[in-house]
C-alpha cells in the first residue's frame with residue numbers, strides 16, 4: 001500500500017491516511033474518486049487563494065494602523081473616495097468569479113460521475129446490516145445472484161453498478177479510494193457506480209452512525225484484474241467444499257447442526273439461515289466480523305465462542321461449545337475457501 005499521488009509534506013500524508021493509501025480519498029483508485037479528487041484541489045486552490053488575500057489585507061491594515069498610531073483620531077470613511085470604491089468593486093468581482101468557478105467545477109464533476117460507463121456494467125447489491133455487509137453479485141451467465149459478505153471484489157477498469165439497501169437502520173457505503181459515499185436507507189434503493197482504475201486492497205467503512213458497532217462495520221475491497229475477478233466469481237459460485245479430515249468433518253457437524261445454521265447459510269450443507277452473513281467461502285476472506293479481526297484460526301475460534309467480547313452488542317449470540325468442538329468448527333470454517 002505505498003502508492004500515493006499527492007506529493008505533500010509527510011505529516012500531511014500521515015494525517016490524510018495517504019501513507020497507508022488504502023482508505024484515503026487523496027489516493028484515488030477509481031474514476032469517481034479521481035473526479036472528486038480534482039474537485040477537492042480546485043476548491044483548495046480557490047479558497048486558499050482567497051484566504052491568503054484576506055489575511056494579506058488584514059496584515060496590511062494592522063501594519064498601517066501600527067505605523068500611524070497616535071496620528072489619527074478615528075478611522076473615517078469618505079463615500080466619495082474613488083480608491084475605496086474601486087477596491088470594493090474588485091473584491092465583489094473576485095468573490096463572484098471564485099464562486100462561479102466552484103459552482104461550475106462542482107457541476108461538471110457531478111455530471112462526469114453520473115455518466116459512468118454503465119452499458120456493460122456488472123450488477124451488485126449491497127445490503128447494510130447492523131454491523132456487516134450482505135453482498136450479492138449478478139452472475140453474468142445465469143442471471144442469478146451469488147451471495148457473499150464483507151468482502152467486495154471489483155473488476156479493474158469496468159463499471160460495477162451497486163444497488164444499496166438496508167435491512168435495519170441508515171448506513172452509508174463509502175470506499176474513499178474508489179467513489180463517493182452514499183447512504184443505505186431502509187425501504188429505498190440507491191445506486192452508485194464504481195469504476196476502479198488500480199488493482200489492490202482498499203478499505204471501505206460505514207460512514208453513518210448506525211449503532212454501537214458502527215466503527216466495526218468495515219468492508220474489505222479488492223480490485224482484481226479481469227482474469228482474477230473471473231476466477232474469484234467462479235469460486236464464489238461453487239458450493240462449499242466437503243471437509244478434508246475428521247476434525248473438519250466434526251466441525252461441519254457442529255456448524256450445520258448447532259445454532260450457527262439458524263442464521264448462516266453454507267451452500268451445499270444443511271445450514272440455510274439468512275439472518276447473518278453467508279459463510280460458503282468464509283475461509284477465503286481476509287477478515288472476520290466485518291473487518292474487526294484479521295482472518296486466523298484463533299480469531300475465528302474467539303469470535304464464535306465470545307462474539308460479545310470481540311464486538312460488544314453484535315447480534316451474534318455466543319455459542320456454548322466444548323473446546324474440542326470450537327476447535328473443530330474453526331478448522332472447518334477456515335477450510336471454506
Ligand code: CUA
Nearest residue numbers: 171206208210
Ligand atoms: Cu453501518 Cu455505520
